[in-house]
Amino acid sequence: MRPTTVTKMKARRTKWLPIAIGCFLTAAGLIMLKHAQVVTGGTAGLSLSLAHILHVKFHYLLLMINAPFLVFSYAVMGRAFTLRTIIAIALLSLLTSAYPLIPYPPVPPLIGATAGGILIGTGVCLLFQYGASLGGSNILALYLSRKYRINPGKTNFLFDCFVLLISLSAYSLASIVLSAISIAVTSAIIAIYKKTNSEHRHKDLRSLKAVLHNKRSDR
Structure with a gap:
C-alpha cells in the first residue's frame, strides 16, 4: 500500500471518529431527555414530539x-x-432506536434536562467542527451563519421555540419548562462555540497578516 493511500485512510478515520463521537453524545442526551419526559429542539426534538403525538417510531x-x-x-x-x-x-437514528434496551438510573428532572442539553450541544458542535450536522435546523443554522453571519445558536433557539409550541399539547407544563431550560443550554453551547471559533479565525488571520507584513519589511 502506498504511503499516500495510508495517509488518506488515516485522515478519513481522523474525521469520521469525531463525527461518530458527536452522534454518541447527542444520542445519549436525547435518551436522557426522553427518559425524563423532556422535549429537545431541532428535527430530533420535533420527531420526538410527533412520535409522542402520532405514536410513530422516532427514527422513522x-x-x-x-x-x-x-x-x-x-x-x-x-x-x-x-x-x-x-x-x-x-x-443517530440507530443509536436512539436502542434506548429501551439501555438501563437508565433515576435522575432528578432538572439535572436530566441540563445534562441532556449539554450532551446534545456538545455533540452538535463536534459535528459542526468536522463538517457534518444532524440535518434540519442544524443545516439552516450553518447556512445562515456562513451566508449572513447569523450566530447558529440564535437560529437553533428560534427553531426550538417552534418545536416547544408544537409540544404544548403533548407534554405537561413542568416538562415544557424543563424543555425550555434544556434548549437554552444547548443553544448557549452552540453560540459559545461559534463565537470562540470566530475569534480564533480572526486571531489566525491577524497573525498571518503580521507575518506577511514582516516578510515584506525584511525585503
Whole structure:
C-alpha cells in the first residue's frame, strides 16, 4: 500500500471518529431527555414530539422530516457535507432506536434536562467542527451563519421555540419548562462555540497578516 493511500485512510478515520463521537453524545442526551419526559429542539426534538403525538417510531420520523432539508443541503452546502450529514442522521437514528434496551438510573428532572442539553450541544458542535450536522435546523443554522453571519445558536433557539409550541399539547407544563431550560443550554453551547471559533479565525488571520507584513519589511 502506498504511503499516500495510508495517509488518506488515516485522515478519513481522523474525521469520521469525531463525527461518530458527536452522534454518541447527542444520542445519549436525547435518551436522557426522553427518559425524563423532556422535549429537545431541532428535527430530533420535533420527531420526538410527533412520535409522542402520532405514536410513530422516532427514527422513522427523524428520517422523513430531514428529507427536504437534505435536498436543501445538497444544493447550498455541497455533496460532501450532505453525505456526512446523512450518515450522522442514520447513526443517530440507530443509536436512539436502542434506548429501551439501555438501563437508565433515576435522575432528578432538572439535572436530566441540563445534562441532556449539554450532551446534545456538545455533540452538535463536534459535528459542526468536522463538517457534518444532524440535518434540519442544524443545516439552516450553518447556512445562515456562513451566508449572513447569523450566530447558529440564535437560529437553533428560534427553531426550538417552534418545536416547544408544537409540544404544548403533548407534554405537561413542568416538562415544557424543563424543555425550555434544556434548549437554552444547548443553544448557549452552540453560540459559545461559534463565537470562540470566530475569534480564533480572526486571531489566525491577524497573525498571518503580521507575518506577511514582516516578510515584506525584511525585503
